[in-house]
Amino acid sequence: AQKITQTQPGMFVQEKEAVTLDCTYDTSDPSYGLFWYKQPSSGEMIFLIYQGSYDQQNATEGRYSLNFQKARKSANLVISASQLGDSAMYFCAMRERSGFGGSQGNLIFGKGTKLSVKP
Amino acid sequence: DADVTQTPRNRITKTGKRIMLECSQTKGHDRMYWYRQDPGLGLRLIYYSFDVKDINKGEISDGYSVSRQAQAKFSLSLESAIPNQTALYFCATSDRTGNEQYFGPGTRLTVT
Numbered sequence: 001a002q003k004i005t006q007t008q009p010g011m012f013v014q015e016k017e018a019v020t021l022d023c024t025y026d027t028s029d030p031s032y033g034l035f036w037y038k039q040p041s042s043g044e045m046i047f048l049i050y051q052g053s054y055d056q057q058n059a060t061e062g063r064y065s066l067n068f069q070k071a072r073k074s075a076n077l078v079i080s081a082s083q084l085g086d087s088a089m090y091f092c093a094m095r096e097r098s099g100f101g102g103s104q105g106n107l108i109f110g111k112g113t114k115l116s117v118k119p
Numbered sequence: 120d121a122d123v124t125q126t127p128r129n130r131i132t133k134t135g136k137r138i139m140l141e142c143s144q145t146k147g148h149d150r151m152y153w154y155r156q157d158p159g160l161g162l163r164l165i166y167y168s169f170d171v172k173d174i175n176k177g178e179i180s181d182g183y184s185v186s187r188q189a190q191a192k193f194s195l196s197l198e199s200a201i202p203n204q205t206a207l208y209f210c211a212t213s214d215r216t217g218n219e220q221y222f223g224p225g226t227r228l229t230v231t
Contacts, residue, residue: 004161033218043207045162045222052218091161095217105150105169105217106177109161 003027004092004110011115013082020067021077021113023092029053033095034075035107036066040088048090051075079115087117122146123223125210131229132200140195140226142210149215151193153177153185156207156225165208168193200230 005024013019025034036048051059051066059066067076079086093107123144132138144151149170154162164177166185174185182204186194197204210223 035220037222043225043227045209045225047220047222050218093161095213095220105213105215106152106164106167107162107211107220109163111159111161 003108004094006092006110006113008113011113013117015117015119016081018080019082021090023075025073025094027096029097031097035093036077037091038088082117084117089114122221123210123212125223125226129227133231134201136200138197138200140208142193142223144191144212146212146221148212150213152211153195154209202230205230
């Protein structure tokens with residue numbers, strides 16, 4: 001079973017509008033972290049935002065916010081006021097705690113959503 | 120200067136050749152990772168290392184080997200490259216909590 005599911009292979013949004021990219025996750029660990037990365041056509045992975053499983057408030061970083069619904073196991077990324085430069089692939093990822101009590105540290109990625117911003 | 124650097128950035132090689140991808144980091148992190156990205160897929164873990172003496176296989180380690188030469192250096196080798204190893208390869212580091220993750224710029228490898 002997939003641990004990270006991104007159900008939207010592609011999305012379009014009009015410039016200056018807000019857009020929500022969906023991400024659901026599956027874990028039995030009580031302690032985990034959720035990440036969103038942006039990958040432009042040049043290929044680098046750009047960190048956007050992080051949410052810890054015990055964080056009480058939804059994470060925000062500038063125009064990015066993470067809508068964290070723990071009971072539903074969802075961690076959707078909201079981009080406000082979309083810009084042409086936001087056109088890219090977006091990946092949701094999760095860091096689980098290892099079975100030995102510490103964090104293995106590696107990330108488990110979804111398949112990504114390609115966002116296209118229209119002028 | 121970048122926190123995580125990878126060399127080479129692009130490489131074209133022939134089937135059967137041995138190739139090494141190198142990664143260096145200035146974050147001082149103990150944990151380093153190698154991931155592979157294929158078109159239409161997210162990144163998948165090849166190997167990870169918690170320190171110089173602790174190296175572990177990831178999800179897709181077959182056909183790859185690694186070397187942790189120092190805390191700051193982690194190399195990935197393809198002993199005998201094959202075309203389906205054509206992919207974008209990323210090195211990454213994290214702190215011990217795993218809450219801080221830093222990626223290198225990636226290496227585009229093409230095996231003909």
